[in-house]
Amino acid sequence: MRFFFLLIFSFNLLFSAANTSLEQQYRDAKIDFLKASLKDNDDEKITELQKIIDLGKKLKKDTRPDEKKLEVLRSKNLGKPITKNSTKSNQTQNVQSQTKSEEKKNSQNVLYSIKSVYTSNNTVVIDFNVDISQNDVKYFKLNPNPSYRDVFDINGYFKDAVNTKLSLDEVENIVVGQNQPNVLRIVFSNKTSPNITYTISKRQIIIIVNGNSSNKKVSKQEIKNEPKQTSSQNKTNSKQNSEVTTKTTTPTKVTTPKNSINKTIVIDAGHGGDDVGAVGPNKRYEKVINLNVAKYLESILKQRGYKVYLTRSTDVFIKVMDRTVLANEKNADLFISIHTNSMPKEKANSTSGIETFFLSPARSERAKKVAALENKDDIREMNESSKSAFLESLNRPRITASHKFAIDVQSGLLQAARTKYKDVNDSGVKEGPFWVLVGAQMPSILIEVGFISHPEESRRLYEKDYQQLLANGIANGVDSYFSKNP
Known part of the structure; x- marks a missing residue:
């Protein structure tokens, strides 16, 4: 025994x-x-x-x-599109109806296949099987007779279009339909003109509805973000640019949530001290822009009732691991890291715009390059346990919240910046492996407020008024996020 x-x-x-x-x-x-x-x-x-x-x-x-x-x-x-029937046996597939066969044939013949269309808070989200670009979206308005209609024609085939019903509080009616075999149409109808913008994030289009605006018509050029023109092109097309300016609507005012007094926000001004960050024309330093915008943002948020802390308020360098320590110690509700972008000389004159990142493994080359630039002085400080923590953090639910927060801030930034400069480029909301966001135990984003390498944008970024505009746009994004996520 x-x-x-x-x-x-x-x-x-x-x-x-x-x-x-x-x-x-x-x-x-x-x-x-x-x-x-x-x-x-x-x-x-x-x-x-x-x-x-x-x-x-x-x-x-x-x-x-x-x-x-x-x-x-x-x-x-x-190279095959994914369908819900892909896991079924051959026997089941052989007995599908003629209609199903035609749908499958259509989805294989078009450039893209749309996986799903759904609403989330005040947004309509369209998910794709592949990465998409600005060229895949056509947005225009129809005359208000009998109602205002905002129309999106999107390259892609969505086999469930006829069965998809959408509704948002801000819009009276939303119609989804396969306008052509390779074009999905979404129409927003309202008695008054809603303020609608959109952003593209890799395999996703996010249409944002921010309540009603004035009854002015909005031109295609205002919403469709074309690459920024060079100075020579600006002279050639000055008449066209002037026309766009006169048609731009006033940004929607964002009401500060009543519960702002209970919210804590930590703002991180990137780089500092010996680490000047990117350097632009006339020895303009990224660290200076980051700190100025951070201080303006601190002041605005405090005026709106938020409790705010800065990771640095002077020209000092802080290690990457320590930047989120304060946020965690203060039990912050949001973490915002402010940075300024840069491009090599050969692309400096042609690349400008604002983009907002949230923590995730970067899949696009663009996101990898931006992350590499911001991580270059931080990654050497990372030991294996820190890297492992990063990998583990990717599955946390806060990634979803960070994505929503990034969308609201990007929208707020663009609306604010375009009140002074109508040609500000929307570089979008993107995911990236930024080490500074790893330790944050709350929704966190990294904002690239512009390209210091671009001659014109660099000059703007050093202007006090423009820095205050950017700070106000970020604050509006914070208000918008908390209004939907109290």
């Missing part, structure tokens, strides 16, 4: 050790998958996902989400 118990004990010990080993392999595979995501290597992602699924099944974990990811990746590599 004693021998029998020893045998059982030894078996349990071996089983426990084997299980621990599998758990470690499972965790390692998860980390390897995230590393592959950072490198945007689909082949490696497929390999690591397969490992995660195999190990997960042995550990009796729910592997269905990973299996779905794997299916999407494999279909993407094969």
